[in-house]
Amino acid sequence: MRSNPAVLSSYSLHRILLRFRHTLSSQRPAGFIIPMATTEDSLRQALADKQSTIDASGNAIRQLKTSGASKSEIDDAVRALNALKLEKTSIENQLRASISGDANGSVVSRDAFRQAVVNTLERRLFFIPSFKIYRGVAGLYDYGPPGCAIKSNVLAFWRQHFVLEEDMLEVDCPCVTPEVVLKASGHVDKFTDLMVKDEKTGTCYRADHLLKDHCKDKLEKDLGISTEKAAELKHILAVLDDLSAEELGAKIKEYGITAPDTKNPLSDPYPFNLMFQTSIGPSGLSAGYMRPETAQGIFVNFKDLYYYNGNKLPFAAAQIGQAFRNEISPRQGLLRVREFTLAEIEHFVDPDDKSHPKYSEVANLKFLMFPRDEQMSGQSAKRLCLGDAVSRGIVNNQTLAYFIGRVYLFLTRLGIDEERLRFRQHLPNEMAHYAADCWDAEIESSYGWIECVGIADRSAYDLRAHTDKSGVALVAQEKFAEPKEVEKLVITPVKKELGLAFKGNQKMVVEALEAMNEKEAMDMKATLESKGEVEFEVCTLQKTVTIKKNMVSISKEKKKEHQRVFTPSVIEPSFGIGRIIYCLYEHSFYMRPSKAGDEQLNVFRFPPLVAPIKCTVFPLVQNQQYEEVAKHISRSLTAAGISNKKDITGTSIGKRYARTDELGVPFAVTVDSTSSVTIRERDSKDQIRVSVEEVAAVVKDVSEGRSTWTDILKKYPAHTSASADE
Template identity: 80%
Template structure:
C-alpha cells in the first residue's frame, strides 16, 4: 500500500502538481497497480487538458478584466445618455457621470496596453501576425493550399493536402462515432446535383440570396451587408473620437443587420459614404443574387438543376422510406456527410467562407407534441457559455450556464443536441473558454422555427458560427408534401378509437383563381398547410372583419383573403390513429469552419533551446492529429533502421498512422518538424531492445520495450489511457540528445 502511495505521488509530481495530502479514495478497495482507477478521474481530466490549447493565465485574467470593464463602460454610457435625455437631470450630475465614463475608458486603455504587452511577449504581436504565421505554416506543411495555384487560383476554392486530409478524415470519423453510432442514426448519401423542383419546394430557388452591390466603374461585386458590417466594426474598434451616441447607433446597425431590406441596406451605405474597398469608387444599389450554382440534367438541357447548397433536402425527400425502415417509429434521426456548394459573392477569410465545402447534418424527427429526450439527463449538468437573446438585447456578454437549468432552450431534444455538440467540439480540441452557444434573435429566425442556437467559436476573425442547432418545426416535410403530393407524415395508432374535433380548411379555388390567377396554387397550398391555431385565428378574423392578411411563404409576401375565398370549420370524427407531420431538430456542422478554428486553437509558438528562434507547434489531441507518431532511428545505423521498420510494421498492423524519418539531421530538428505537423508522439530508436517515446507538448519521455510500442501508442491515441497513465507505468527517460 505504501508503494502505491509513493507511485501516485511520483505521477502527480511528474506533471508539476504539489500534493498536500496523498489521495485516499483510490485505496478504499483492492486495485490493480495498472488500473486507471488508481488515478482519480479529476486528475485524468486535468492531464488530458494539458494538451488543450490554453492561454497564458495572466492573459486570460486580463481578457476577463477587459470584458468586465467594457460591460461597465457600456452601462455607464447608457446612464450618461439617460441623464442627458432627462430634463430633470442637473448639469453637475451629468458632468460627474461623464467623468466617471472617462475614468472607466482610461482604465480599459491601461488594461489593453498591459494585455498587448503580454500577447506580444507570448509571440503574438497582433491577430493579423498570428493568423499570417498560422496560414504560412498551414500552406507550407500542405494542410491546405489555394486550388489551381499554378493558374493563379480561384477565390473561395481550396485543396486539402496530406495532413489536412488526415485531420478532416479524423474529424469526420469522430463525428460518425459521436453522433451516428452513439445515437443509432440512419446514414444516407444523396447526390450533389438536385432537381430544381426540390429546391423550389424548399424555398431555395426564391430565397437563397444575398444582397450584392457593384463597383459602378469596374463592375467588381461585393456583399452589401459585409461592407456595412466591416465599416461599423472598424469605427467601433479604431475610432477613439467616436461619440457614445454614434457608437450606440453602429451597435444597433450590427444587431439588426440580418433584418435589413435592400432599401435599408442601400440607405445606410449611402449615409455612411461607403465605397468600393479596392478602388473607392461609388457603389450600386443592393440587389439580390442567388447563391446556387445552376446546371442542367441530361443532354437536352430541359431538366434544370442546381448543385445542392445543403445536404438536408436529400434527407427530407427520403423521409417516407426512412420512417418505414425504422419500423414506423418516432423519434429517429437521419444523418448525412457530403459536399455543398454556394456561389459566394466575395469569398474571404480562407476556409471560413468558401464555394465548395463539407457539411455534416442531422435531421432528428420527433413528435411535435412530445419533444422530450430520454437521454437529456446525460448532458443536463454540463456547464458552458450560453448567450440567450435576452443577454444580447441588454448588451451583456455570454454567461456560463448549466444546460439543464438554462430555461431558455425551447425543448429537451434541442437542449440535448446542444450538449452533445459541446462535448464533440471540446473533444476535438476547441477551447471551451472560446466557445459559446448563441440564441438567434427574433429577427434572425425563420418564421417557422421554434428556436435556434449557433455554436460560435472565437478565432482571429472574431466569433464564427460553426454549428447551427435549430428546431425547424414541420416546415420542410410539409413543403415537400405540398409540392410532391406524397404525404410525408407519421402515425400514432390508438388502442381504442377516439372522437376528435378536427379543423377542415376548404379553399374556394374559383374565387382564389379570379383573385390571384397564376399564383392560385401557391395560395391554396399555403392554406391547406395551416395548423389548427393559425386556421382558427383566420376564421375569427374573417368572421369579425370579412378579410384577413395571409402570408404565403412561397410567394414571399402577404395576400388579402376575404370570407368568400375559404371556409374553415370544425368537424367531429372517430379516428383509429393520429396522423401528423413530425417536427425536425437539425444540428448542421460546417466541417471546414470547425477545422480552421481547431487550427487556430491548437497553434502556438515556443522558443527553441538556443532561444534565437520560435518553433511552431500544433497541439492537436491524438484524436484528430494527422499522424499519430513518428519513428526516428537515433543515428543512421542498419540495426536501428531494422528496428524502426519492425515498429512501423506493428504500428501499421494496429491501424496507427505514422511516419519514419531516417534523415541524418539532429534528433532535435526532427522533433521540431513533427511538432509543426502536430504529431503527438515520437519514437526514438536508440537500441535494439527498447526505445523512447516522447510526448509533444511537455517533451517528457518514457522507455518502452520494442514489442510493446504499438500497443502503448494505440491505447493513448484511441483514448483508452492518457499520457499520464502510461507515464506512471513506464520508467522516465532523460534525453541523451538535444531536444529543440
C-alpha cells in the same frame, strides 16, 4: 499672474490633480489601473470626458505660457497633461479589448496570429490554394496530406459520435439536384444574397459585408466616436440580416461606402442566387443545380427511410457530402468557400412529443449559452446548465437540447476550447417563420465568433413542402388500439379571395396561414368574428398584411379515427466541417522558444483523436541496427491501425522533434537501443522508457483514449536526455 483669475484657476486645478495623482501612485502597487467602467458605452463616455479634460488642460498650458508663468509651473502642468494622455491611452486599450475581445486590446495581434497560423498551414501543406499554378480561384482550396488526414479523422469521429452512437441511418445522395426539388424547398426563389457592383469596373461585392465592415471598422478604429453613434452602428450590426435591399442601399449611401479596391461608387443592392446552375442530360432542357446543402436528399427519401426503420419514430438520417455556394466575394480564407463539406442530421420526431430518452445524459452539462433575451438587452453569453435552460423555456424542447449537448461534447473532444465556444440562440429576425427554435454553435477565432454548427427545430416545413410539390405524402402514422374521437384544426384559405387581394404574394400568404398553430388560428378566428379583419405577419414577405373574414375559414371538427396521420417535425444539426477544422487549427496553435532560445517554434497541440499522424519513429543516430528496429516498430504501429512516419534523416533529434511538433504529431518514438526505446509526448516533452514490443500497445491505448498520458507516466519509468530535445 494674479491679474488673470481664469489662468490661476486652471493652474490651481492642475496642481491639485498632480498632487492627487502623486498621492494615489504612492499608495497603489505598480501596474495598478484606476478602476473604470467596464462596458463599452461607459468606456466611450470616459474616453470622451478624458479628451475634454485634455483639451482644457492644453488650453490652460497655453494660457500659462502667454501669461508669463514660471518654467517649473509650466513643467508641472505639462506633466499633469502627459499623465492625462497616458490615462486616455489606457482607456483606449480597454475599449479596444472590449470591442475585439483581445486581452491586449489589439486588433493587430489577432491579424498577426492568424497570419502565423495560415503561413504554417500553407507551408506544411495542410491546405493549398486550388489551381495555384494558374493563380488560383477565390473561395476554392485543396487539402494537402496532413489536412486530408485531419478531415478524415474528424469525419470518422463524427460518424462514431453521432451515426453509430445514435443508431442513425446514413445516406449518400447526388450533388446534382433537379430544379423541381430546390424549387419546392424554396432555394430557387429565396437562396440569395444582396449584391452591389462597382459602377465603373463591374466588380461585385456582397452588400451586407461592406456595411458590416464599415460599422466594425468605425467601432474598432475610431475610438472617439460618440456613444450615440456607436449605439447606432451596433444596432445596424444586430439587424443586418433583417435589412431589405432598399434599407441596405440607403445605409451604404448614407455612410458614403464605396468599392473597397477602387473607391468607385456602387450600384443599388440586388439579389443574386448563390446556387451553381447546370443542366442534366445533353438536351439542356432539364435544369439542375449543384446542391447548396445535403438535407434535401434526406427529406425526399423520408418515405423509404421511414419504412426501412419499421415505420417507427423517432429516427434520424445522416449524410456527409460536398455542398456548393457561388459566394459573391469569398473572404475569411478557409471559413467562406465555394465548395465545402457538410455533415447533416435530420432527426424526425412526433411534433406532439419532443422528449428524448437519452436527455438525462446531457441535462447536467454546463457551458456558455447566449439566449436571445441576453443578446437583445446587450448582455454577454453566460454559463448555463442545459437542463435549467430547458426547464425555463429558453431551449424549446428536450430533443433540441439533447443535440445541443451532444454537439458541445463533440466539439470539445475534438480540441475546441470550451471557453471560446458558445451556443447562440437565433433572434426573431433570423428565424424562418416555420422554425420553432434555432441555436448556432459559434467558435471564437481571429475573425471573431464564427457559426460552425446550426441546431434547428425546423418544425414540419420541409416534408410538407415536398409533399405539396410532389404529391407524395411524406407522413407518419400512429395506430390506435381503439378508435378515438379527435378534434382536428381545419384551416382552409379561400384562394380566390387571397389571390384578388395579394396577387403574386398569394402563395406565401396561404403557406403562412396553413402553418399557424392551434392557438394562433383560434385567436385569428376570434378576432375575425369580432372585428371582421385581423393584421397577420407573413415572415416570408417580411411584412404584415390584413386578412379579412372572407379570406380564410378556421374550424375544429370531431372525427373518429383508427390512426393518427401526421407530418413529423425535424430537428436538424448541420455541421460545417471546414469551419470546425479551421477553428481547431487556431485553438491548437501556439509557439514556444527553442532550447537555445534563439527562435520561436510552431506547435499544433491536436488531440491524438484528430492528429494527422499519431506517432513518429526516429533512430537517434544513423545506424543500421537502429533503423531496422525503427522499421519493426513502424510495422507494428501500422498493424495496430496507428498512423505513423519514420524519419531516418541525419538531422539532429531536436530538429526532427520540432518538425513533427509543427504537424501536431502527439508522440515520438526515439530508437537508441535494440531492446527499449523512449516515447516523447509533444506538449509536456516528457519521455518514458518502454520495451520495443510494448510501443504499439502504449501508443494505441493513449491515442484511442483508453489511457491518458498521465496514466502512462505512472506506469513506465521517466526518461531524461539532454540531447533529445529542441
